[in-house]
Structures are given as C-alpha cells and as structure tokens.
Amino acid sequence: MSNIGADEGFPRVPESEPHRGEIDQPTGTATTGHEWDGIKELNTPMPRWWLWVFYATHVWALVYIVLFPAIPLLKDSTTGLLGWHSRSEVAEEIDTAAVARADQFERIRNLPIEQVADDETLRNLAVRGGESAFKVNCVQCHGADAAGGIGFANLNDDDWIWGGSLEAIEQTIAHGVRHAGDDETRLSEMPAFGRDGMLDREQIAAVTRHVLSLSGAGPADPAGATVFADNCAACHGASGEGNRDVGAPRLSDAVWLYSSDPAAIRAQIHNPKHGAMPSWSQRLDPATVKQLAIYVHSLGGGEEEGSREASAGAID
Amino acid sequence: MATLIDTIRNDPRSPRRGLQGVGAEPVRSAEPVNDRELRSDYEARRHIFPSRVHGAFRRIKWTLVALLLGIYWGTPWIRWDRGPAAPDQAVLLDLARRRFYFFGIEIWPQEFYYVAGLLIMAALGLFLVTSVAGRAWCGYACPQTVWTDLFIAVERLVEGDRNARAKLDASPWTLTKIRKRLTLWSLWLVIAAATGGAWVFYFADAPTLLVDLVSGTAAPVAYTTVALLAATTFWLAGFMREQVCTYMCPWPRIQGAMLDEHSLIVTYNDWRGEPRSRHAKKAIAAGRDVGDCVDCNACVAACPMGIDIRNGQQLECITCALCIDACNRIMEKVGKPRGLVSYSTLADYERHAQTAATLGRDTARAEQRGPSISKVLRPRTILYFGLWATIGVAMLVALAARGEIGMTVLHDRAPLFTTLSDGSVRNGYELKLVNKAGEPRSLALAIQGLPDATMWTAENGERTRSAVVDVPPDSVRDLRVFVLRPAANAAPADFAFVLTDPRSNETVVEDARFEAKEVTRK
Ligand code: SF4
Ligand code: SF4
Numbered sequence: 001m002s003n004i005g006a007d008e009g010f011p012r013v014p015e016s017e018p019h020r021g022e023i024d025q026p027t028g029t030a031t032t033g034h035e036w037d038g039i040k041e042l043n044t045p046m047p048r049w050w051l052w053v054f055y056a057t058h059v060w061a062l063v064y065i066v067l068f069p070a071i072p073l074l075k076d077s078t079t080g081l082l083g084w085h086s087r088s089e090v091a092e093e094i095d096t097a098a099v100a101r102a103d104q105f106e107r108i109r110n111l112p113i114e115q116v117a118d119d120e121t122l123r124n125l126a127v128r129g130g131e132s133a134f135k136v137n138c139v140q141c142h143g144a145d146a147a148g149g150i151g152f153a154n155l156n157d158d159d160w161i162w163g164g165s166l167e168a169i170e171q172t173i174a175h176g177v178r179h180a181g182d183d184e185t186r187l188s189e190m191p192a193f194g195r196d197g198m199l200d201r202e203q204i205a206a207v208t209r210h211v212l213s214l215s216g217a218g219p220a221d222p223a224g225a226t227v228f229a230d231n232c233a234a235c236h237g238a239s240g241e242g243n244r245d246v247g248a249p250r251l252s253d254a255v256w257l258y259s260s261d262p263a264a265i266r267a268q269i270h271n272p273k274h275g276a277m278p279s280w281s282q283r284l285d286p287a288t289v290k291q292l293a294i295y296v297h298s299l300g301g302g303e304e305e306g307s308r309e310a311s312a313g314a315i316d
Numbered sequence: 317m318a319t320l321i322d323t324i325r326n327d328p329r330s331p332r333r334g335l336q337g338v339g340a341e342p343v344r345s346a347e348p349v350n351d352r353e354l355r356s357d358y359e360a361r362r363h364i365f366p367s368r369v370h371g372a373f374r375r376i377k378w379t380l381v382a383l384l385l386g387i388y389w390g391t392p393w394i395r396w397d398r399g400p401a402a403p404d405q406a407v408l409l410d411l412a413r414r415r416f417y418f419f420g421i422e423i424w425p426q427e428f429y430y431v432a433g434l435l436i437m438a439a440l441g442l443f444l445v446t447s448v449a450g451r452a453w454c455g456y457a458c459p460q461t462v463w464t465d466l467f468i469a470v471e472r473l474v475e476g477d478r479n480a481r482a483k484l485d486a487s488p489w490t491l492t493k494i495r496k497r498l499t500l501w502s503l504w505l506v507i508a509a510a511t512g513g514a515w516v517f518y519f520a521d522a523p524t525l526l527v528d529l530v531s532g533t534a535a536p537v538a539y540t541t542v543a544l545l546a547a548t549t550f551w552l553a554g555f556m557r558e559q560v561c562t563y564m565c566p567w568p569r570i571q572g573a574m575l576d577e578h579s580l581i582v583t584y585n586d587w588r589g590e591p592r593s594r595h596a597k598k599a600i601a602a603g604r605d606v607g608d609c610v611d612c613n614a615c616v617a618a619c620p621m622g623i624d625i626r627n628g629q630q631l632e633c634i635t636c637a638l639c640i641d642a643c644n645r646i647m648e649k650v651g652k653p654r655g656l657v658s659y660s661t662l663a664d665y666e667r668h669a670q671t672a673a674t675l676g677r678d679t680a681r682a683e684q685r686g687p688s689i690s691k692v693l694r695p696r697t698i699l700y701f702g703l704w705a706t707i708g709v710a711m712l713v714a715l716a717a718r719g720e721i722g723m724t725v726l727h728d729r730a731p732l733f734t735t736l737s738d739g740s741v742r743n744g745y746e747l748k749l750v751n752k753a754g755e756p757r758s759l760a761l762a763i764q765g766l767p768d769a770t771m772w773t774a775e776n777g778e779r780t781r782s783a784v785v786d787v788p789p790d791s792v793r794d795l796r797v798f799v800l801r802p803a804a805n806a807a808p809a810d811f812a813f814v815l816t817d818p819r820s821n822e823t824v825v826e827d828a829r830f831e832a833k834e835v836t837r838k
Contacts (some may be wrong), residue, residue: 051358143730301736
C-alpha cells in the first residue's frame, strides 16, 4: 500500500520501515508519510460508525437487488422477489382512479348527452376525457388544434355540415360519415357534374363565380345563378344556406371545407371528393363518444339545440 | 507551548495521548501508537460524559432550550381565525391543498418566492450572527445542540453526574445498569416520540390529527414520519451527539469562512493561564513562574464536544461556552478574576497576549474586559446586515402590496384563431382567476381596448364586454373566454383583460393579444 504512486514520483514510505509514521506536531496526529511540497497528509482515523453506515449501504443494495428489479438483461431486467414494477404501479393507480370515477362514467354512459353537459362535474370530466380521447383518435385528421385542413372539417368554428348541437355531434361521431359498415352513418353524395357530363366547363365556371358571390367573395354572375338554381339549390338551398339533413355544406359563409380557391371549387363541382369518417361507436364505448362530443362542442362552435336558425344568418 | 503539548499527550482522556517522538521533552508514556496492532483506519466513538455546569451561560442555554422546545411543541396548537373557508391553525403547511399559513399570512404555491426569501434571510442571518458572535447558532440554537442538551440532562438525572456515568458505562451489565439504561432509554424514547409527533402537527389540523394518531386512524405516512423522526432524534441526540457536528454537519465548514479576527470565539487566554500548575503555591515558593490555570480540567470535563479548549480554537468547538462557566467558577474559588476562558475575538486575544509578553501578565489581565464590541460594525457585518435587511424589507413590501385577487391569461396556441362562418374571427383564452380571500367574490371581468370586440365565456354564451364571474373563496377558477372581432376589423391587435373586485376596487390588468390573419397586402 505504501508504494502506491511511487512510480509517479510520489514520495514513498520506505518498505523497510512501514510503521514509522511521523507525528504532525500541531495536531498530534500521525501522518501517512505522504508529502506534497511540504504539505503532509494526516492519517486521521475515520469514525467507526461511518464504516458501519458504509457497510449498511451495501446490505441495503444487496437486499434491494434481491427484492426489486435491478439488473438489466438483454431485453428485460431481473424482476425481484417482490414482483414490483413501476408500470404495474401506474396500472394500479389508473385502476384505482377508474374505480373511483366508475359511477361518474356510468352516469355519462346512461344519461342523455344534454343532461351530462348540464351537470357541471360530469361536463368537466367529459371535456377532459374527451380531450384525451381526441388526441388519441381524432388528431390524425382533424389536427391537434381540431382546426382540420383541406377536406377535414375545422371543429372550432360555427359551421357544421351535419349539425353542431350536442346530439348532432354525438350522432356524427358515433356513426361516422359515409362509413360503409354502419347503417346509421351520415350519407350524402354530390353528383360529379363535370365528369358525368351534366354541366359543361362554361357552366361550371359560371356557377363557381356565383358560389363565390354568395359569400361576397366575388361579383354576381346571372348565368351562374341560373345553373345554381337548376342544379344545386335543391341540396344547398336557394341562397346557398346549405342543408344539414343531407349534409350539404353552407356555401354562403366564410368557411370552406375544400378551400375558397376558384380552381378548387371548380374541381369539386366537376368531380367531388367525399371525405369519410369512421363510425366510432364500433371502436369506442358510448361514454367515450359522449365525452368526445362534449369536448368538440366545447371548442367554441357548439350550438344549442334548435338554434340552427339563430346562427344561420346569411352574409350580405 | 511545550508544556501544553506534553499535557495533551499525557492526559488519559485525550485521544492523542502517548504520542511521542517530537522534540526532546520528557517522555512519560512510551506507547508505539503507530504499531500495526494499535493503528487503525477507523476509530470508535468515545463516550463523553460532560459534567454539570453552573453559570451565566448555562442559564442562558437552559432558557433557550425551554423557549425553543416550547416554540416547537406549542406552535401547532395556536389557533388563528381565518373564516369558515380556511383552517384555523396559526402555522400550517397544508400539502394537500398546497397552502402555507403563517398567522395572518397565507402563501400559495406560486408565491414560493416568499419561502425562498425567508431561506435566504435565514442564511444571511446566520452569516451575520457568525461573523459577529462565531458559532452562536451551534452553541445555542441548533436542534442538535438543544436536543442533545435535553438528552444529557435526562441522562444526568437517571445516571448521575460525570463520574457516576463514566463508572456505570465502564461497569459490566449488572441489574442496576440494565435498570438504569432501560429507564434512560425509555425516557429518551418518549422525548423522541414526542419530537417526531410534534412535527406532523405542522402539516395537518393538530387537534384532529392528535385524536387520529392516538386512535390509530391517522394516515400511514403520519406514523412513518413520526417513527422516522423519533428514531433519528433518539439516535442523534442520544448516541451520536458531537459526531453529528464533527463529521456530518456542513455548517462548521461553512461557518469557518464567516469568521474573522473580530468574531467572538471561545478562547482560552493562555497568556494568562500558562504555565499552568496544579501546585501553584509550591511552584511559587520554588520561584517558578505560574499562570492562572490551575489545571483542574473543569473545562475539559464540562465540554460536550470532548475537547480541551486550552489547545486553542478547534473545529469541534460549538462555542457553547460551558467551559467558560466551568472555569469561571474555579477562578472564583481560587480568587482570580473570571475570564481565563472567555468569549474573545482573535484581535483582542492577540492584543492581550502582546501586552502580557511585554508588560506582564498582570497588566494584560487588568486590561482584559468583556469582549470588545467596537468592531461589531465592520464592512463584513454591514454587508451581511444590509443584504439581510434589504430582502426583509422587500418581502414586507411585497406582503403589504399582496392583492387578494389575481389573474393569468393564456392565449390558445392551437388554433391561434378561428374564422367563423360570417367571417368574424374568434380567439380563445384560458384565464385563471384567483381569489385569495376567505369569502367568495363576484369579480368583474372586462376587455380594455378593441371597441369592436365582444367576449363570452364557455359557460355563458352571452356576448358582452364585461361579465361578472363568481370565484369561490381561497381558490383559483379556470375560465375559458372567447373574444370575437367582426369580419371588418378582424386584424391582430393588443388589448387587455381587466379584473376588478367591486368591493375593494382592487384591479388587475393583464395584457393579451388578439390574433387573426394578417391583412394581405395586394
Ligand atoms: S455543527 Fe451543525 S449540528 Fe452541530 S451544532 Fe452546529 S449546526 Fe448544529
Ligand atoms: S470547548 Fe468550550 S465552548 Fe467549545 S464546545 Fe467545549 S465547552 Fe463548548
């Protein structure tokens, strides 16, 4: 031990006299015999309890290794005798929380959605739950901000293709749009006016101008107005106010599903794209669907029951 | 100093006894301490049996022990009426509801800077006290010192004073020893349990918790806390004592940096005491020079840290001043002035030593008075005090100006804004309305600026520019607010939310931003 570091030029205690420690005069403590530029290292004994604490930490570590997951293996780790795992702990906590809230979810499941929304506790729970369910199931199309995109409805605004009341939203989520496997799904199909030769290029251009004029985005176009009245008004309404029963979007407002670009409008008339949405009742339980509906309704555009007319004021 | 070193070496109580090989002093015990058998890297704790002390400092310390323990045990039981919505415990750290109550002050988690300020003040206060009066904290106020004092007092009560305790400790395990130790440990345990028990009362309503604790219905964490603190108290005050200060605690190391030559430290005035002599009369008769120290070891016997203050300032010394009391009594008995061991600054000590060396011991002793306070005000202490006071005043001002209502505004990030069907633009905001008062408040929320804008809340769709919002007592209300600008003016702009308490007219204004599509230049 006394020769450690001898090669690095540290002073060494001569092998022949290993115990002839020197006593440091002011402290009366033995030195280790090591000296650096005249500074000598005192050989102060450590407290013995310190040693025991040190050993105790080893015992603790060994016990820990035996009881808890500790040693990483290739894929997994040792499991430990107690079988404890942080994930099972989380799972347990989630279960406990679920049990604690079970009756509230039960009420959400059984009550009509209007009554759920009227109960402050249930509504808060539903908005939170709906938000997380939205992040898992809906953001892929509608975006994290629920603002949608071209072809995907913005859920924040007050323009609803299939209705913005709680019940209408619940219905849309539960059964989807154009979802083949659901009898109650929202169904609508706009004819391909151009592809199927019902309107020619000129007529399509004219009706596009008329559609833009409906929301004040362009000058009036009498020819287009005639085409509109003959071909479009049946579903979209005489002044383009739309019809939620058949899922015909309102054309007289500032919100566009496939953009307000004239080319996009022309393309949509020529050969319309039809978005689809899954029937979520086939994947999620009714309570979750209700929570989703309440969450979407809370984003700011939700309508009261039967307030369609109130918010349907046309734009001049 | 030769005599001094000699004395240490030959004092049977000194851990450094028997050291040899330095200089040419007579070697009385020739033990090869560094022999393989004797040398150890570790040293067992040696029991210290401090003897009973009477004197001014001991009285101060007893008073402080009573006072500090009284504060510790009594505080949770003080009641303070805050109205029906808040707890009536004067000092309470409500972890579940995240509130800290201190008499008239109530601190919310976001106001943690008060606590930070208090901690900084405590640190600076310690710096200040240390630079003036040395390790006064250690000697008088540290829990380790206070509880150790209490435990030693109980030990003395059960086992007797120093010699009796040392004898009992060395004796084999007779029935008497077992009985005495069991009594002692039981008493210690009771104190320790009470110590741990009192701690949890700071975190819950004390009377309720006491009933719960006794009836076995309190939360498991309460029992664990009590048990843990009882165990540490028992161990640290009963068995570890000076080891805590010497080996565990960081304060002595930090405080070393706070001391200077004008700080008070417990000092053995060797210019007065040396050469010490047990047989002063004989020595004088023999014409030898004799100092005041009669080498009675009273100071060593009194020291709870197990050191000999006559070896000079040592890191173990917590400046408890018990050796001063012990020595003063001896000085009185032998008819010498007090203060052979005294509170003294290094500067004073050096001056006196100088005088003693040049003009003689008697002159120096005549000059020796109480510690000189002329240097209490010096740059270091003024700086510490200035910092300490600045923070204190700032906190007082902040507390006085602390309002009862508050608001934060968070603009929705996604989506930044929403265009509605009529072309108007809507922005969403998360507001947090804070009511720190003990009663419910109806607060007026309004928009300032943007004369064209209207707002509504998620709960109440009515379009307005000013709404009344009820906020329950002592709580934060989350409020979702929408602001709408008509199509014609739908451009980005700054405005503000204004929250007013109509009762007190207290007003909070929070700036906000209205986002919309930038008007495209064509
Ligand atoms: S050294 Fe530490 S534990 Fe000991 S009295 Fe001072 S502050 Fe307290
Ligand atoms: S030397 Fe004196 S002041 Fe220091 S710890 Fe011992 S008794 Fe207390």
